[in-house]
Amino acid sequence: MRTCELTDVSEFxxxxxxxPTIGPDEVLVRIDRVGICGSDLHYYQHGENGGNIVEFPxxxxxxxxxxxxxxxxxxxxxxxxxxVAIEPGLPCGECEYCVGDGTYHLCEDMEYxxxxxxxxxxxxxxxxxxxxLYALPDSVSLREGALAEPLSVAMHACQRGGVSExxxxxxxxxxxxxxxxxxVAMARGAETVVLTDVVPEKLELAESRGVDHAVDVTESDPVETIREHVDERGVDVVLESSGFGGAIETTTEAVKRGGTVVFVGIPLEPEFPTDIVETIGQEYDLKGSFRFSNTYPAAIEGIETGRFDVDSIVTFESSFEDTQAAFDRAAEPEEVKGVIRVSDEL
Structure with missing residues (x-):
């Protein structure tokens, strides 16, 4: 079989x-579609991600x-x-997190x-x-099946934030x-959703997908936008999905007293600038959101019913032979999601 190896930094x-051979409880899957994730890009560009270091190939x-x-x-x-869609995490199945209710994603011996x-x-x-492995309904494409993984990340983040009607x-x-x-926040009944970024194409996409306010932070202060157009006290929930320092600093400024901040994006610099006294006085809930558990059935059903439109975030698809060019393209600011077509199945 053909395999695309990362043989050095920025080199496939x-x-x-x-x-591979399969065991009695395993399945051999012909891979058809693979999404390019931000963590993949970190490994490609830097040879490491979040402290995990690649040994080439x-x-x-x-x-x-x-x-x-x-x-x-x-x-x-x-x-x-x-x-089938492939859930990529394999928990040990025996630790306290694995036997807990919906916490196997925290397994310390997880193989991902x-x-x-x-x-x-x-x-x-x-x-x-x-x-x-999760069987896909006929109406769900293999590309959509591959994107059940980032959709699951989003579902877990909104669950952690308690986003509700x-x-x-x-x-x-x-x-x-x-x-x-x-x-996902809109599907859970959020009345108003504000999204921030610095790339016009991403803001336009967010607007086309239904957010109420798409704010270019190079031109407007998102906190002022929230106070003027949403609630002068701030928002109920902030979901930090970028990992950028400026956005992280905005979180506690934008959330109302007693609100919730969920950190989803992985920052390059892990320090969190915050005022502990203010955090106590404002009684913010600061939470992390790490991967997901027990989300795939609901994610696939949501795609099938049209509740979630994962396909529209894909900005390009590339052939297996063009994987390196695809990763380079995926790193461009205006691109949202790239997908590799490993085979030519639909």
Missing amino acids: TLVDRDL HVLGHEAAGTVVEVGDGVSRVGPDDR MSSPPVEGALTEYVAWPAEY GDSVLVTGGGPIGQLVSE
Whole structure:
């Protein structure tokens, strides 16, 4: 099979590898679509992400969907020719987080596709446990199935923020996660959603997808926009999806007293500038949002019913042979989401 290896910083090499063999509870999946995630770009550009360091060669890609070609003897969940989305995290199944209610994403022994040393989906075939495969309805494309992963990130972030009917919400960052976080917030009943960014194309996309106010922070103060057009006290929930220092500083300025701030985007500089006394006095809830758990069925159903439109965040799709050019393009500010077409299935 063909595999796209990251062989150095900013260098992909297409190589031949043997097909993986499957165990009794595993499935061999022919990979069809792989989304390019921000973490993939960090690994590509810097050789590390969030403290995880690549040992070359390495295979990236964890937003994946494909077609089942073989199943192990113990598998009944899916069968040959089924189209499936792949949940990329494999928890240990035994620790307190794994046996807890909806907390397996916090497993300290989690093996996550494409996060070193676990290799990813930029390859023609992947062996994966059947437990973490989800059959796609006929109306859901393989590209949409691959994007169930970032949609799941957005769903978990909004759950962490407790976004509910009538809330006002600020989303900082108009990348793929910010776009999807906004959509999930609206689907959960948020009355007003404000999204900020510095790239006109991303702001235009957010407006076309239904946000109430798309604010270019190079031209307008988002806090003033909120006070003038939403609520002079601030918003109920802030979902920080960019990882940029300026946006992080805005979070506690924009949220109302007793409101909630959720940090989703991974910053390059981890320091959080905040006034502890103010945080106490204003009684902000400051939360992190890390990956997801138990979201795939609802994500796929939401795509099928039209509740979530993941396809419209895709700004380009590239062939497997053009993976390196695709990653370079995905790093351009105006691009939102790139997808690699590993095979030519629809």
